[in-house]
Amino acid sequence: xxxQTLLGALSALLILIILAVVVYTAAGPQxxxxxxxxxxxxxxxxxxVSFATDWxxxxxxxxxxxxxxxxxxxxxxxxxxxxxxxxGINVPQLLVTNTIDFGIGSNSFIPINMVEAGAPGKxxxxxxxxxxxxxxxxxxxxxxxxxxxxGHPIMISDASISSFWIWLRVEFDFExxxxxxxxxxxxxxxxxxxxxxxxxxxxxxxxxRKEGGFDPNVFLLSDAGYPSYATMVLARNKxxxxxxxxxxxxxxxxxxxxxxxxxxxxxxxxxLIKRDNPEVDDDTITQAIAKMKSYGLADSxxxxxxxxxxxxxxxxxxxxxxxxxxxxxxxxxxxxxxxxLQFINKKVGMPLKQELMKK
Numbered sequence: 001x002x003x004q005t006l007l008g009a010l011s012a013l014l015i016l017i018i019l020a021v022v023v024y025t026a027a028g029p030q031x032x033x034x035x036x037x038x039x040x041x042x043x044x045x046x047x048x049v050s051f052a053t054d055w056x057x058x059x060x061x062x063x064x065x066x067x068x069x070x071x072x073x074x075x076x077x078x079x080x081x082x083x084x085x086x087x088g089i090n091v092p093q094l095l096v097t098n099t100i101d102f103g104i105g106s107n108s109f110i111p112i113n114m115v116e117a118g119a120p121g122k123x124x125x126x127x128x129x130x131x132x133x134x135x136x137x138x139x140x141x142x143x144x145x146x147x148x149x150x151g152h153p154i155m156i157s158d159a160s161i162s163s164f165w166i167w168l169r170v171e172f173d174f175e176x177x178x179x180x181x182x183x184x185x186x187x188x189x190x191x192x193x194x195x196x197x198x199x200x201x202x203x204x205x206x207x208x209r210k211e212g213g214f215d216p217n218v219f220l221l222s223d224a225g226y227p228s229y230a231t232m233v234l235a236r237n238k239x240x241x242x243x244x245x246x247x248x249x250x251x252x253x254x255x256x257x258x259x260x261x262x263x264x265x266x267x268x269x270x271x272l273i274k275r276d277n278p279e280v281d282d283d284t285i286t287q288a289i290a291k292m293k294s295y296g297l298a299d300s301x302x303x304x305x306x307x308x309x310x311x312x313x314x315x316x317x318x319x320x321x322x323x324x325x326x327x328x329x330x331x332x333x334x335x336x337x338x339x340x341l342q343f344i345n346k347k348v349g350m351p352l353k354q355e356l357m358k359k
Contacts, residue, residue: 046079047246052094053085054104057277059270059288060202060231061104063127063298063308066269067257076249084276095121095236102250105232107131108319109163109328111338116329120237123339125251125309126229127258129301130222132201132291133164133230136208137217138193146224147172155182155189155197166326167226186211201295202288220295227319229311230297232339240340248343251309255349258308262293263356299353306345313341 053061064082067073073080083100085091091103092110096119105111111123135154137143143152150172156165156179168174182197186204189195190212199205201220208216222228233254235247261269270285292298302310313336320335 046074046077047249048079048081049101049246049250050081050083050099051250052083052089052091052100052103054089054091054106054231055085056279057084057273058280059266059273059285059292060132062261062266062269062273062285062289063258064254065257065272066261066264066266067253069268069272070257070260072253072256072260073250076253078246078249078253080250082276091234092119092121095119095234098236101236101239101246103234105234107163107230108228108232108316108338109323111232111234112320112323112329112333112335114234115335115337116331116333121234122237122240122337123229123232123311124235124240124247124342125254125344126232126311127254127309128230128297129299129303129310130220130295130297131164131226131228131230132295132297133160133221133226134199134201134205135196135219135221136189136199136204137196137219139214139217140193143196143217146219146221149196150174150178152178152194152196153180154178155180155195157182157184157198160198162328164221164226164228166323166328167221167228170322170326171225201297202291206284206287223295227315227322229315233309240342244342251343252348255308256352258298259349259353259356262289262298263353264359302345307347307350309344309348311339311341311344 051064053064055061057065061084064080068080068082085104091100091105092114094100095103096114105123111121114121135146135149137149143149146168154174160182161176161179165174165179169176186207189197190208197204199218201218205216205218208214233251235250240247257269266285266289270282273285274280298308302312316335316339320333323329324333
């Protein structure tokens with residue numbers, strides 16, 4: 001290839017990258033919410049920040065939407081543009097390219113993978129103390145725990161093979177020969193009473209009941225010891241270092257939004273969720289909120305003492321040690337660079353929870 005041809009190809013590639021970033025960024029105003037304080041007044045001198053979720057708008061993002069709708073971000077001096085995720089959206093990549101200020105990290109693998117790749121970002125809070133990943137069976141007497149699934153075929157997605165499946169191999173001696181392809185189609189599960197498949201606590205079990213007409217048995221991995229956090233807020237290292245007050249403001253307002261969403265009236269946040277994602281209906285949202293509360297996804301463990309968003313060194317160490325032993329990462333990784341406790345564990349929002357629960 002000639003130098004001129006090579007330069008032309010590189011220029012074309014650069015243009016495509018720029019266009020992709022511009023197109024994604026341009027989608028922001030469609031999802032941007034007008035900044036208002038809780039008293040309904042417009043806030044004109046706010047710091048603009050952008051925040052990307054890991055999937056389309058849903059109840060599992062409800063606290064962030066509630067923080068916008070109820071003015072918690074505006075009261076904290078922030079005008080938050082929320083960009084909903086979806087297929088093909090890579091939150092760490094958007095963070096590294098400065099396209100967004102904050103983004104959701106779905107599980108503990110993501111910030112550690114960022115450290116291994118030299119990506120300058122880390123988790124600053126964990127909304128879910130428990131990862132909502134589950135294994136699902138038909139009602140049956142021979143499987144009463146995850147350990148009973150050893151040796152049985154299990155439908156697993158490609159992405160899960162390199163994440164929680166590794167933990168299942170470590171903890172329960174599962175073998176890769178058990179893996180069957182899961183393509184997010186419930187039909188194979190519904191027609192086979194011996195089938196086992198992965199799922200998300202607030203998604204597949206509800207759809208199975210809706211489409212199959214029965215309540216499946218649901219096994220939450222975190223209740224069996226899976227130590228991954230979920231729905232973490234990731235921030236760029238540069239912002240953490242140079243603008244910690246902005247990070248703190250975003251974290252505190254998000255925490256208050258989550259308490260309000262779980263223990264108050266979630267209607268304001270739900271209205272924004274349904275506006276951004278018209279495909280989600282009230283029944284889906286209602287049952288998802290009920291699941292988050294009954295299983296203590298956000299408000300359990302350390303969060304009960306230190307507030308929603310809590311994290312601790314011991315859980316991160318336990319997660320990294322168990323996964324590293326299986327060769328997940330090619331080299332030793334300083335996993336402590338994947339997170340910071342600087343902005344959390346301060347009991348922020350706990351008085352609000354008590355106030356809301358009295359109503």
